[in-house]
Amino acid sequence: MTVQLRDLGPIDCDVHxxxxxxxxxxxxxxxxxxxxxxxxxIDGLELASYPPGSPLTARPEWHGPDGRPGGDLEMLKxxxxxRWGVRYAILNCLHGAMAMxxxxxxxxxxxxxxxxxxxxxxxxxxxxxxxxxxxPRSPELAVAEIERRASDPRFVQVLLLxxxxxxxxxxxxxLIYAAAERLGLPVGIHxxxxxxxxxxxxxxxxxxxxxYVDQATTFQHQLLSLIAExxxxxxxxxxxxxxxxxxxxxxAFLWRATKEWRALRSEVPWVDRSPIEIVRDHVxxxxxxxxAPAEPERLAAVIEELGSDDLLLFSTDYPHWQxxxxxxxxxxxxxxLLSKVAVLNPRATYRRLAASEPEESVREESVARGIVS
Amino acid sequence: xxxxxxxxxxxxxxxxxxxxxxxxxxIGVFNVGGEFFALLNRCPHQGGSLCLGERIGLxxxxxxxxxxxxxxxxxxxxxxxxxxxxxxxxxxxxxxKRTRVxxxxxxxxxxxxxxxxxxxxxxxxxxxxxxxxxxxx
Numbered sequence: 001m002t003v004q005l006r007d008l009g010p011i012d013c014d015v016h017x018x019x020x021x022x023x024x025x026x027x028x029x030x031x032x033x034x035x036x037x038x039x040x041x042i043d044g045l046e047l048a049s050y051p052p053g054s055p056l057t058a059r060p061e062w063h064g065p066d067g068r069p070g071g072d073l074e075m076l077k078x079x080x081x082x083r084w085g086v087r088y089a090i091l092n093c094l095h096g097a098m099a100m101x102x103x104x105x106x107x108x109x110x111x112x113x114x115x116x117x118x119x120x121x122x123x124x125x126x127x128x129x130x131x132x133x134x135x136p137r138s139p140e141l142a143v144a145e146i147e148r149r150a151s152d153p154r155f156v157q158v159l160l161l162x163x164x165x166x167x168x169x170x171x172x173x174x175l176i177y178a179a180a181e182r183l184g185l186p187v188g189i190h191x192x193x194x195x196x197x198x199x200x201x202x203x204x205x206x207x208x209x210x211x212y213v214d215q216a217t218t219f220q221h222q223l224l225s226l227i228a229e230x231x232x233x234x235x236x237x238x239x240x241x242x243x244x245x246x247x248x249x250x251x252a253f254l255w256r257a258t259k260e261w262r263a264l265r266s267e268v269p270w271v272d273r274s275p276i277e278i279v280r281d282h283v284x285x286x287x288x289x290x291x292a293p294a295e296p297e298r299l300a301a302v303i304e305e306l307g308s309d310d311l312l313l314f315s316t317d318y319p320h321w322q323x324x325x326x327x328x329x330x331x332x333x334x335x336x337l338l339s340k341v342a343v344l345n346p347r348a349t350y351r352r353l354a355a356s357e358p359e360e361s362v363r364e365e366s367v368a369r370g371i372v373s
Numbered sequence: 374x375x376x377x378x379x380x381x382x383x384x385x386x387x388x389x390x391x392x393x394x395x396x397x398x399x400i401g402v403f404n405v406g407g408e409f410f411a412l413l414n415r416c417p418h419q420g421g422s423l424c425l426g427e428r429i430g431l432x433x434x435x436x437x438x439x440x441x442x443x444x445x446x447x448x449x450x451x452x453x454x455x456x457x458x459x460x461x462x463x464x465x466x467x468x469x470k471r472t473r474v475x476x477x478x479x480x481x482x483x484x485x486x487x488x489x490x491x492x493x494x495x496x497x498x499x500x501x502x503x504x505x506x507x508x509x510x
Contacts, residue, residue, distance in 0.1 A: 171437075171438075229437060230434075230436070230437030230438075231437075233434075233435075233436065233437060234436060234437050261467070262454070262455070262456050262465075262467040262468075263454050263455030263456060264455065265457075265466070265467060266429070266432045266457065269432045269433050269434035269440060269441070270434040270435070270436060270437045270438075270439070272433070272434070274467065
C-alpha cells in the first residue's frame with residue numbers, strides 16, 4: 001500500500017509541527033505581551049492533552065535531537081513530505097493559546113502562533129498549509145483572528161479543541177462558524193482539552209490513558225451538540241472535520257442518534273434530516289488514529305457502515321505514535337477508497353487547496369496518477 | 374372492499390377518536406376538525422398501538438430557535454417509541470416514503486342511505502335520523 005499511497009501524492013490532513021517555545025514566539029508578540037511573557041516566565045505551553053514525554057505524543061524516532069516531539073522543519077520534511085510524497089501537509093499546531101482562560105492573552109498567543117507558522121513553516125516549503133488557531137473563549141476575538149489570517153490562502157481551516165468551555169453547538173460559538181462559512185474554511189475539531197472541564201461527564205479521571213480514550217466520547221458530545229443545536233441548519237455550507245477522533249465510534253453513534261431523533265425530533269425541529277444525512281453532508285474525519293478491530297479484514301465492514309466514501313481524509317498524525325513502520329494507511333482499508341481518502345476527499349473538503357492549483361493541471365495530473373480515470 | 378359502519382358521527386367529536394374492531398383488525402378512527410380518518414392501530418415500526426398515542430401538533434423550523442407550530446392535533450405520536458405520524462396520510466414524519474401506517478377510506482353516510490345497503494354494522498343499530506362513520510376495507 002505504501003507505494004501506491006506515495007504515487008498518488010497524498011494530502012496529509014493532520015500534521016503537528018513542534019509546539020513553539022516562548023523564545024520562538026517572542027518576535028511575533030507585541031511589546032506588551034513580550035514583556036508579560038518574559039516577566040512572568042511563561043513557557044512550556046504544550047497542551048496538557050499531549051505531555052511532551054508521553055509515548056503517545058511522538059513515535060520514538062520522531063523526537064528531535066533535543067527530545068522535542070516532531071523535531072524540526074527538516075525532520076518533518078523528511079519524515080512526512082518526502083516519505084509519503086505528500087502533496088500538501090496541513091499543519092495543526094497544538095498550542096496552549098487555544099486553552100487560555102484570559103481572552104486577551106489567548107488571542108495574543110494565537111496570533112503569534114499563526115504568524116510564526118506562516119513565517120517559519122509556510123514560507124519555507126510550498127507544500128505546507130495550516131489551520132488558524134483561535135481563542136474560542138472570545139468568539140469576537142476568534143473571528144478577528146480568522147479574518148486577519150484568512151486573506152492568506154495557505155490557511156485552510158479554523159482549529160478548535162474538542163473540549164473547551166461549553167458544548168460547541170451552543171450559540172455563543174456561532175460567530176466563529178459564520179466567519180468560517182463565509183470565508184470557505186472548514187472548522188477542524190482536534191482531540192484535546194483545554195481542561196476547563198473534566199474530560200469525562202463523571203468528573204476528573206486520574207490517568208493520561210483515561211484522558212486519551214475519553215476523547216472519543218468527547219467527539220460524540222460535540223457532534224451531537226452541533227447537530228442538535230442546529231449548527232448545520234444555520235450554516236448550510238459549513239464543514240466540520242473531526243481530527244484524531246478514532247473514527248470507528250461514528251457508526252454506533254449515528255445509529256443511536258438517528259433512532260432517538262425519530263422519537264424526539266419535535267424538540268429540535270430545525271434538525272429536519274436524520275443525523276446520518278447531516279454527517280454525510282457536513283462532517284469529515286481524519287484517518288489516524290483509527291480504532292480498528294484486531295483483524296484487518298474486519299475494518300472494511302466498519303467503514304462500510306459510514307455509508308459514504310466521502311468522509312475519510314488521509315492523515316499521518318505526525319508525530320503522534322498511533323502506528324508504526326511505513327503503513328500510514330491502516331491495514332484493511334478498502335482499496336477502492338485509496339484515491340478518495342488520499343486526494344479527492346481532502347481536496348473537496350479544503351476547497352482553498354484548489355486555489356493554488358489550476359483546474360486543468362489538476363485534471364491531467366489526476367489522470368496520470370490514476371486518481372481518476 | 375366492504376363498507377363497515379363503525380360509529381355514529383356524534384360519538385367521535387372533533388379532536389376525538391375511537392378504536393374499532395373491523396374484520397379482525399384494530400382500526401383507529403379520528404375526527405380532525407370535522408374530517409374523519411382511519412388508521413390501522415399498529416405502528417409500522419415495531420407494532421405498537423399507534424392509535425392510542427398522543428395527538429400533537431406539527432412543529433417545524435427553518436432556523437434554530439424558531440418553532441413553527443401548526444396543525445394542532447393532526448399528528449399522532451406512537452406510545453412505544455415516539456415516532457410521529459400524520460393522521461391525514463399515515464406517513465411518518467421522519468421517513469414518510471418508507472415508514473407509513475395503513476390508512477382506510479372513511480365516509481360519512483346518512484342513516485337513511487345506509488338503510489338501503491350494502492353495509493355492515495356489527496355492533497349497533499343504524500337509525501335513519503343519524504349520520505354514521507363508514508370505513509371501507
